[in-house]
Amino acid sequence: MDTQTLVKPAPAAGTPAAGAYPDRGQPAAWTAQQANDDRSWVLRLAPQHVEALHRALAHAKTVAKPLLQWSKADFPLDEPTQAILREAIATTQGRWGMCLLKGFPVDVWSEEDTRLAYWGIGLYMGVGRPQNRASDVMTDVRDAGGSYKTKGGRGYNTNAELDFHMDSCDVVALMCRRTAKSGGSSKVVSSIALHEEIERLRPDLLAVLHQPYYHSYQGAQDPSQPPYYPLSIFGNHPTQFAARTNRKNSVAAQRDFPEVPRWTQAQTEALDLLDELMAGDKLCYNMELERGDLQLLNSYVTLHSRTAFEDYEDADRKRHLLRLWLAVPVSQELPADWDVYYIDVRGGSVRGGMRGSGISPEFLEYEHRHAQVLGMPSEPWAPKVLKADGVLPGGQV
Numbered sequence: 277m278d279t280q281t282l283v284k285p286a287p288a289a290g291t292p293a294a295g296a297y298p299d300r301g302q303p304a305a306w307t308a309q310q311a312n313d314d315r316s317w318v319l320r321l322a323p324q325h326v327e328a329l330h331r332a333l334a335h336a337k338t339v340a341k342p343l344l345q346w347s348k349a350d351f352p353l354d355e356p357t358q359a360i361l362r363e364a365i366a367t368t369q370g371r372w373g374m375c376l377l378k379g380f381p382v383d384v385w386s387e388e389d390t391r392l393a394y395w396g397i398g399l400y401m402g403v404g405r406p407q408n409r410a411s412d413v414m415t416d417v418r419d420a421g422g423s424y425k426t427k428g429g430r431g432y433n434t435n436a437e438l439d440f441h442m443d444s445c446d447v448v449a450l451m452c453r454r455t456a457k458s459g460g461s462s463k464v465v466s467s468i469a470l471h472e473e474i475e476r477l478r479p480d481l482l483a484v485l486h487q488p489y490y491h492s493y494q495g496a497q498d499p500s501q502p503p504y505y506p507l508s509i510f511g512n513h514p515t516q517f518a519a520r521t522n523r524k525n526s527v528a529a530q531r532d533f534p535e536v537p538r539w540t541q542a543q544t545e546a547l548d549l550l551d552e553l554m555a556g557d558k559l560c561y562n563m564e565l566e567r568g569d570l571q572l573l574n575s576y577v578t579l580h581s582r583t584a585f586e587d588y589e590d591a592d593r594k595r596h597l598l599r600l601w602l603a604v605p606v607s608q609e610l611p612a613d614w615d616v617y618y619i620d621v622r623g624g625s626v627r628g629g630m631r632g633s634g635i636s637p638e639f640l641e642y643e644h645r646h647a648q649v650l651g652m653p654s655e656p657w658a659p660k661v662l663k664a665d666g667v668l669p670g671g672q673v
Contacts, residue, residue, distance in 0.1 A: 296359065296362055297362050297363075297365065297366045297605075297606050298362070298363050298366045298367075299366070299370075300366050300367050300369060300370025300371060301370045301371050302370065302371075303369070303370065303371065303372075303373045303468060303517065303574065303576075303577040304371055304468060305466050305468040305469035305471075305472050306371070306372060306466045306468075306469060307466075307469060307558055307559060308557060308558060308559060308560055308561040308562075309558075311372065311464075311561040312561065316371075316372075317367055317371070317372040317374055317375055317376065318375075318376045318378065319360065319363065319364055319367070319375060319376070319377045319378070320377070320378045320379050321360065321377065321378065321379035321380065322379075324356060324357075325356065325357045325360055325379070326379065326380075326381055328353055328354045328356070328357040329353070329357065329380070329381065329393060329397075330381070331352075332351045332352055332353050332357075332393070332396055333351075333385070333389060333392060333393045333396070335350070335351070335352055336350055336351045336392050336393070336396055337389075337392065342638065343392075343395045343414075344413075344636075344638045344639055344641075344642040345638070345642070346395065346396065346399060347399070347645075347649070348399050348400065348649065350396070351392075351393075351395075351396025351397070351399060353396075353400060358400050360377070361377075361397065361400045361401055362400075362401075364377045364401070364570070364572055365401050365402070365447065365572065365604050365606065366606065367572070368447050368572045368573065368574040368604075369574060369604075369606050369607070369608070372466075373466065373468075373573065373574040373576075373577035373578040374464060374571070374572065374573045374574065374578055375571075375572040376563070376569055376570070376571055376572075377569070377570040377572065378566070378568060378569050378570075379568055380393075380451065380568040380569070380570060381568065382451070382452070382453045382567050382568045383567060383568065387453065387592075387596070390451065390453050390598065391414065391598060394414070394451050394598050394600070395414060397570075398414075398449065398600045398602065399646065401447070401449065401600075401602055401604060402446065402447065402602030402603050402604035402605065402650070403602065403603045403626050403643060403646050403647055403650065403652060403654075404600055404601065404602060404642075405444070405445045405601040405602065405603060405628050405629025405630075406601075406629040406630055406631055406632050406634075406635065406639070407444075407496075407599065407601050407629065407630055407632075408496050408630060408632055409495055409496050409630075409632045409633060409634070410632055410633075410634045411631065411632035411633065411634035411635045411636070411639065412632075412634075413600070413601075413639065414598060414599070414600055415598075415599045416596065416597075416598060416599075417450065417596070417597040417598070417599050418594060418595055418596045418597070419434060419435040419585075419587055419594070419595065435456075435459075435460075435584060435585050435586070435587065435595075436584055437581070437582065437583050437584040438581050438582045439522060439523045439524045439551075439581065440463070440465060440521070440522075440523075440550075440551075440554040440555075440579045440580065440581045441520075441521065441522035441523075441524070441525075441579060441580070441581070442467075442519070442520045442521070442522070442573075442575040442576070442578070442579050442580070443573075443575050443601055444575070444601065444617075444618075444628050444629055444630055445575055445601035445602055445603060445628040445629060446574070446575060446576075446602060446603050446604045446607040446627075446628060447572055447573065447574060447575065447601075447602045447604050447607075448572070448573050448575055448580075448599065448600075448601055448602075449570060449571070449572050449599065449600040449601075449602055450462075450565070450570070450571045450572075450597045450598070450599050451569075451570050451597060451598045451599075451600075452565040452566060452567055452568065452569045452570075452571070452597050453567065453596045453597060453598060454567065454592070454593060454594060454595055454596040455565065455566065455567060455595055456585035456586060456587055456588075456594075456595035457585075457586045457587055457588045457593075458585065458586045459583050459584050459585030459586055460565075460582060460583060460584075460585030460595050461562050461563065461564055461582065461583045462562070462563040462564070462565050462571065462580060462581075462582055463560050463561065463562055463563070463580060463581040463582065463583070464560075464561050464563060464573065464578055464579070464580050465554050465559045465560055465561070465578065465579045465580070466559065466577065466578060467510075467517075467519035467576075467577055467578060467579050468517055468519075468577055469559055470519070470550070470553055470554065470559060470579070471510055471517070471519065473553050473558075473559065474546075474549060474550075474553070477549070477553075478545075478546075478549055480542075481542065481545060481546040481549060482510070484540075484542045484543055484545075484546045485508065485509040485510045485546050485550075486508050486509075486510050486511075486512055487508055488506035488507055488508050489506065489507065489508070489509060489526050489529075489539075489543065490504050490505070490506050490526070490529040490530075490533070490536040490537065491504060491505055491506075491507060491522065491525045491526050491528075491529055492504050492525045492526075492528035492529040492532060492533070493505065493525075493630065494525060494528060496630035496631070496632050497630070497631060497632075498631035498632070498633070498635075498659060499633055499663075500659055500662055500663060501631070501659045501661065501662065501663055502661060502662070502663045502665070502666075503532075503533065503663075504529045504533050504536055505616050505617050505661070506616065507520065507613075507614060507616065507617050508611075508613075509521045509546075509550070511576075511610065511611035511614060512611050512613070513609065513610065513611040513612075516576075516608045516609050516610070516611075517576070517577060518576040518577070518608070518610055518611060518614070519576065519577070519579070520575070520576070521547075521550060521579065523547055523550075523551065526547065535666075554579060554581070565597070576608060576610070601628065601629055603625070603626045603627055603628055603629075603652065604624075605624050605650050605651060605652050606624060607623055607624055607625075608623050609621060609622060609623040610627075615660050616660050616661055619657060619658070619659070619660065620653075620654075620655060622653055624652055624653065625652060625653045625654065625655075626643060626647045626652050626653070626654040631657070
């Protein structure tokens with residue numbers, strides 16, 4: 277794939293607010309120095325936006341129904357505040373593949389207020405996706421005593437340093453409520469720049485990364501699905517760049533499932549080179565999230581990580597972020613063979629997430645209703661591969 281000729285995806289047909297999304301150009305490679313020097317990806321709420329959020333929250337606190345039953349009317353925002361949220365999402369689809377929207381008033385909101393406000397904000401940005409075995413659509417990113425590199429382990433409930441990875445959605449949204457006593461720095465890499473570096477240094481390994489590896493779902497798949505899936509690290513769409521990697525999950529598939537193909541030497545070398553380049557100063561941008569920051573990352577053109585952290589003793593001072601996984605109206609088309617994981621690869625469609633085992637009728641009603649509100653194509657979820665099908669083709673080079 278020629279990463280210099282990527283095509284900017286068009287908004288999904290029928291999206292009511294498609295014309296209101298600013299055009300931020302197409303995603304392109306960037307280095308850590310470029311991200312530091314050009315801060316056009318950082319936005320800040322104005323006082324009038326904050327006042328609008330306070331008013332919307334005051335109204336939302338009178339709404340006596342579960343979050344999945346909320347509509348935009350339950351968190352009513354004025355047009356200028358809606359516009360900056362659309363701008364933030366549009367920024368993730370452009371040059372940097374990321375946006376930092378600063379200034380949310382978490383210092384004066386309680387934890388429950390922040391949770392209510394964040395869900396309301398998310399209604400204007402996209403359709404929330406399930407994130408874990410319990411099919412939660414909003415998760416707490418904080419140390420809950422979890423284990424990271426173990427069977428079924430996830431990183432969001434630990435204080436561990438994380439492997440570089442992308443989340444299973446169009447845009448991962450992290451609202452920073454509390455920071456750690458030390459550590460917990462966010463790291464972001466342009467996966468387009470990563471692709472270009474590998475092409476320059478080891479073009480022989482680039483072909484390997486465009487072929488499937490097996491990855492573990494870490495137990496968060498739908499019960500009907502096999503516990504692993506084959507997907508290439510770099511996608512093979514003719515015009516749309518896309519990447520996804522999480523070495524922990526690739527290692528887990530090798531460790532836990534003897535029936536999947538073993539890595540070749542070239543596959544191991546390719547993953548080692550990815551690790552080396554992602555951690556290097558040239559590509560890795562270090563971002564210190566502050567209280568009230570909303571970090572938005574395009575999962576197809578960025579990879580992210582986090583350093584280990586030490587918490588405060590006081591429970592309300594411990595590091596705490598709230599996470600949404602969003603399908604967004606202006607997302608790109610994905611490679612056709614990625615449907616094994618994303619189910620729907622159409623641009624702007626409702627897709628992604630880890631289905632888990634807790635999908636409820638209330639979630640399905642929310643998903644369908646909110647997709648219609650945002651003008652996003654949506655089909656009833658159905659796995660492309662069933663557990664009964666056995667080992668899928670692919671994975672060997």
